[in-house]
Amino acid sequence: MKGEAIFAVIAILFVASFFYGMAANPDSEFGGADGQAEDVIAEITDGQYEEWTADSWVNSVKFEPPGGETESLLFALQAAIGAIVLGYFFGYYKGKQQSE
Amino acid sequence: MHIFEGFLPSPWWQLWFVFSIPIIFFGIYRLNKLVSEKRELLPLLAVAGAFIFVLSSLKMPSVTGSSSHPTGTGMAAILFGPAIAAVLSTIVLLYQAIFLAHGGLTTLGANVASMGIIGPVAAYIIYKVGMKANINFYVVVFLAATFADWITYVVTSLELALAFPAEVGGVAASLKAFMLVFATTQVPLAIMEGALTALIFKYVIQVKSDALLQLNVISESVLDKIKGASQ
Numbered sequence: 001m002k003g004e005a006i007f008a009v010i011a012i013l014f015v016a017s018f019f020y021g022m023a024a025n026p027d028s029e030f031g032g033a034d035g036q037a038e039d040v041i042a043e044i045t046d047g048q049y050e051e052w053t054a055d056s057w058v059n060s061v062k063f064e065p066p067g068g069e070t071e072s073l074l075f076a077l078q079a080a081i082g083a084i085v086l087g088y089f090f091g092y093y094k095g096k097q098q099s100e
Numbered sequence: 101m102h103i104f105e106g107f108l109p110s111p112w113w114q115l116w117f118v119f120s121i122p123i124i125f126f127g128i129y130r131l132n133k134l135v136s137e138k139r140e141l142l143p144l145l146a147v148a149g150a151f152i153f154v155l156s157s158l159k160m161p162s163v164t165g166s167s168s169h170p171t172g173t174g175m176a177a178i179l180f181g182p183a184i185a186a187v188l189s190t191i192v193l194l195y196q197a198i199f200l201a202h203g204g205l206t207t208l209g210a211n212v213a214s215m216g217i218i219g220p221v222a223a224y225i226i227y228k229v230g231m232k233a234n235i236n237f238y239v240v241v242f243l244a245a246t247f248a249d250w251i252t253y254v255v256t257s258l259e260l261a262l263a264f265p266a267e268v269g270g271v272a273a274s275l276k277a278f279m280l281v282f283a284t285t286q287v288p289l290a291i292m293e294g295a296l297t298a299l300i301f302k303y304v305i306q307v308k309s310d311a312l313l314q315l316n317v318i319s320e321s322v323l324d325k326i327k328g329a330s331q
Contacts, residue, residue, distance in 0.1 A: 003299055003302050003303070006295055006298060006299045006302070007299060009295055010292050010295045010296055010299070013288060013291060013292050013295070014160070014292060017161075017162055017163045017288035017289075018161045018162075020163050021161055021162055021163045021164065021165050022161075022165075024163065024165065025164070025165025028165030028166065030161045030165060030166055030167045031166055031167065032159060032166065032167050032168065033164075033166045033167065033168040033281050033282055033285045033286075034101070034102045034103075034104065034168075034202075036166055036281045037103070037107075037256075037260060037278060037281050037282065038104065038107065040260075040274075040277050040278055040281055041107065041260065041264055043277070044264045044265075044266050044267075044274055044277065045264060049107075049109075049264070051104070051105060051106025051107055052106050052109065052110075053105050053106030053204070053206055054106065056106070056206075058105065058204070058205045058206060059105070061198070061205070062197065062198050062199075062201065062205070063198060063199050063201075064201050065199075065200065065201060071200060071201075074199050074200050075157045075159075075200065076157075078153055078154075078156075078157040078192075078195065078196075078200075079153070079154050079157040079158065081150070081153060082149075082150040082151070082152075082153030082154035082155075082157070083150070083154055084150075085146050085147065085149070085150035085153075086147055086150045086151065086154065089143040089144070089146060089147050089150075090147070090303060090307060092143065093143070093307040093308045094306075094307045097307050097308075
């Protein structure tokens with residue numbers, strides 16, 4: 001299969017699942033599934049479970065993003081670093097191959 | 101698939117560390133060996149790591165009205181094996197736990213187990229079996245990466261279900277509840293990830309097919325067949 005065809009399939013699938021998701025869940029804000037698991041835990045334990053690390057030292061070695069904006073910056077940074085590496089080496093290999 | 105900090109009680113978070121740490125160390129050993137013996141493959145290793153970096157940062161909306169992210173581990177598992185995929189995943193999960201308050205340090209063992217170990221092992225097995233059965237290379241890559249992603253989320257559900265069995269119905273009832281959150285959301289995303297991984301392998305074959313031979317990922321006859329078909 002041609003690369004473009006695969007890419008088109010991915011794009012169509014993404015759009016289709018997103019629009020279906022929006023139509024099927026009109027009030028949803030598309031929060032993370034990770035967070036929803038927390039709700040399930042609360043349901044199973046009747047809200048009794050509390051994270052045991054609330055006062056733990058492990059929190060002091062971590063950087064807590066002050067808000068959603070900083071968090072999305074760091075996520076974007078993660079994607080950008082990865083994309084640079086991908087693009088750089090694919091370009092490197094392609095150039096090397098063409099010069100041979 | 102990130103289990104948040106503190107959301108696995110004792111003894112579960114310790115048990116998952118006991119499970120994960122030896123495999124991470126084995127992965128580091130494999131990684132050192134690879135780097136010293138086949139130094140020219142270092143860029144490809146960086147590419148596999150970068151693929152995990154990019155994909156695991158994308159929180160994508162899904163049919164269930166919630167968002168989740170792909171894992172990107174299928175590529176590393178196929179190219180370098182599950183142990184090295186575990187090391188690469190650990191790096192990503194550490195970054196997310198320390199800088200993004202995503203996942204956690206106490207739950208790192210469990211998160212590495214699902215995303216870095218069991219998912220990649222599934223990909224590796226599917227890939228090897230599929231290639232032995234002479235199925236089309238790209239179809240096998242697609243299947244392997246799709247299941248690496250999906251099984252990661254099934255394992256996360258299982259990890260949570262074991263730690264939080266329901267009063268009525270026990271682990272099985274909890275598993276169902278967590279699967280509903282994780283595994284359903286993940287189905288379309290896993291399929292997309294599988295297709296994307298197949299696409300990236302197409303480019304790897306175009307520009308660096310000799311690396312695949314060197315890593316014993318693919319045999320010469322299969323490679324000739326793929327290259328012949330695309331020309």
